[in-house]
Amino acid sequence: MEGTKRTVFWLVLPMLLEVVALFVIPLLVLFRYSFYPFVPGQGLVTGFVLKNYSKFLFDSYYLEILVRTLWLGFLVAFFALLLGYPLALFLAKSNSRFKTVLLILVVLPLLSSAVIRTYGWMILLGTNGLVNKLLLQLGLVSAPVKFMYTLRGVVVALTEVLLPFMVLTLVPVIRNIDRSLEEAALGLGASKLRTFLTVVFPLSLPGVAAGSIFVFVLAISSFVTPSLMGGPSVRVMSSLVREQAISLLNWPFAAAVSLVLLVVVTTLVALYQRALISAGKWEVPK
Amino acid sequence: MTRYRKPLTSLVGACTTSLVLLAIYLFLLAPLLVVVLMAFNTSSYMVFPPEGFTLKWFVAFFRDSMFVEALRTSAVLGVTSAAVATVIGVPAALALVRYRFRGREFLNSLFLAPILFPGVVLAIALLVYYSRLKILGSFIGLVLAHVLVIVPYVIRTVSANLYGVDEALEEASLNLGAGRWRTFFEITLPLIRSGMVSGAIFAFIMSFDELVIALFLSGARMTTLPVRIFNFLEYNSDPTIAAISTVLLCVTLLVSVFVPPRYLGF
Structure with a gap:
């Protein structure tokens, strides 16, 4: 027994050191930093003030950024669900020969950098981009739609960037639904649509919740797409942190803003894990 | 009817x-x-x-010393971080899967936590921390930061592989008198090779594509390719970037071919 304990200790030690030294301690330092006062041009000034948090919470400019970030998360989660659900349903139910290929095509974008995919959207959604040309030619709009530096453009690009996460969360949940329930409904004369609405969809709701929260969390903490597609006119929490930290060198305020974001994210992740547990997908490995 | x-x-x-x-x-x-x-x-x-x-945009890319230098940095950083992550991650996965001990579930969630953690929060935390330690802008600092966010992928794929390996094989080896080390190198390691290789490849891809942490931590002296592309795209757009992105994409695709589909996921 003593031998086992010692083995486990040595096996986890390197990882434990890494996590403590580069995750736990830096976060504690960040927390302390968020209470430091900021004096421009003076570097580090120690002290304890609540000003960084009150500045965020009582200024409508910053609160607007928080609200915009949450609204962005909501829109992206909604559209990702709208597009992801049919795809997941197909991938979970299909017996197609190309199923593996089709699944890999969903994963493929995940293996490429978000920078590249956002760049692709910048080309597609420009004023003279392919999307606007198509919309004009089809007569759907009379003037080019402005996507660059608008929330609309960020939503389109970010939905695409995060869609695979939604699909990959939904597929196992839908696949785990007992087929005999569906067959029973069909056998008893329910139409395909009715079977879906009254049997499959309700049983997949925990997966819908898990996928939506997951995408929401990734959307509100995403940095690349809002920064490039949105620019300074669509400020979100993460780009605010960068602006304060890198351009304005106000590290204490950047620390406070990032911790506000962290609190929102942590709360949602707790909800996400509860949704996954009730979906029966996420179990603590035994 | x-x-x-x-x-x-x-x-x-x-x-x-x-x-x-x-x-x-x-x-x-x-x-x-x-x-x-x-x-x-x-x-x-x-x-x-x-x-x-x-092919002129590719020629333009390879003529641009700044971009080529960034590509080199990214490749070296990716390989180094993936190697360190594998060396740290495999023993951790072994302990979490093969042994029962107090605090196991806690360690499991702690080790996987960096995956769902907002990149920008980690980036600012490390920026503040590194500037205190005076290692801001150093290569080793960037490696350690990337290791933190990519080890979870190694732990996950290796764990998945370990669950599929019959424990009896290891027990038999131990019972026949082979020591723990010999059992590990001659029985366990060959059996989890595919999980290890896939984990290392994932780790490389994640480090190679990572932007936010590198953006906060790398200085003017050392920049990764995603950071260089990001900085460029903020103010310009040019097909050279498309050529660079295509190169980046090809590197990713080439290495991910070696990952069996069952390990693909997030």
Whole structure:
């Protein structure tokens, strides 16, 4: 027994050191930093003030950024669900020969950098981009739609960037639904649509919740797409942190803003894990 | 009546389904396709269909010493971080899967936590911390930061592999008198090789593509390729970037070919 304990200790030690030294301690330092006062041009000034948090919470400019970030998360989660659900349903139910290929095509974008995919959207959604040309030619709009530096453009690009996460969360949940329930409904004369609405969809709701929260969390903490597609006119929490930290060198305020974001994210992740547990997908490995 | 109507409605249904799926796939893959098309297109604007085939944007990329230097940095950083992550991650996965001990579940969630952690929060935390330790802008600092966010991928794939390996094989080896080390190197390691290789490849890809942490931590002296592209894109756009992105994409695709589909996921 003593031998086992010692083995486990040595096996986890390197990882434990890494996590403590580069995750736990830096976060504690960040927390302390968020209470430091900021004096421009003076570097580090120690002290304890609540000003960084009150500045965020009582200024409508910053609160607007928080609200915009949450609204962005909501829109992206909604559209990702709208597009992801049919795809997941197909991938979970299909017996197609190309199923593996089709699944890999969903994963493929995940293996490429978000920078590249956002760049692709910048080309597609420009004023003279392919999307606007198509919309004009089809007569759907009379003037080019402005996507660059608008929330609309960020939503389109970010939905695409995060869609695979939604699909990959939904597929196992839908696949785990007992087929005999569906067959029973069909056998008893329910139409395909009715079977879906009254049997499959309700049983997949925990997966819908898990996928939506997951995408929401990734959307509100995403940095690349809002920064490039949105620019300074669509400020979100993460780009605010960068602006304060890198351009304005106000590290204490950047620390406070990032911790506000962290609190929102942590709360949602707790909800996400509860949704996954009730979906029966996420179990603590035994 | 319904007997006659059914084939038609199901045909219409099948067509609608295919069209909807096609549209979703098009949406999902359009940005990558357009970048690759742009990289080989003679015109410096995005025109569709492409005007002509050229490699001039690739030549422009390889002539630009800043971008080539960034590519080199990213490759070295990715390989180093993936190697360190594998060396740290495999023993951790072994302990979490093969042993029962107090605090195991806690360690499991602690080790996987960096995956769901907002990158920008980690980036600012490390920026503040590194500036205190005076290692801001150093290569080793960037390696350690990347290791933190990529080890979870190694732990996950290796764990998945370990669960599929029969423990009895290891027990037999121990019972026959082989020591723990010998059992590990001669029995366990060969059995989890595919999980280890996949984990290391994932780790490399994640480090190679990582932007936010590198953006906060790398200085003017040392920049990774994603950071260089990001900085460039904030103010300009040029098909050279499409060529670079295509190179980046090819590197990622080439290495991910070696990952068995069952380990693909997130």
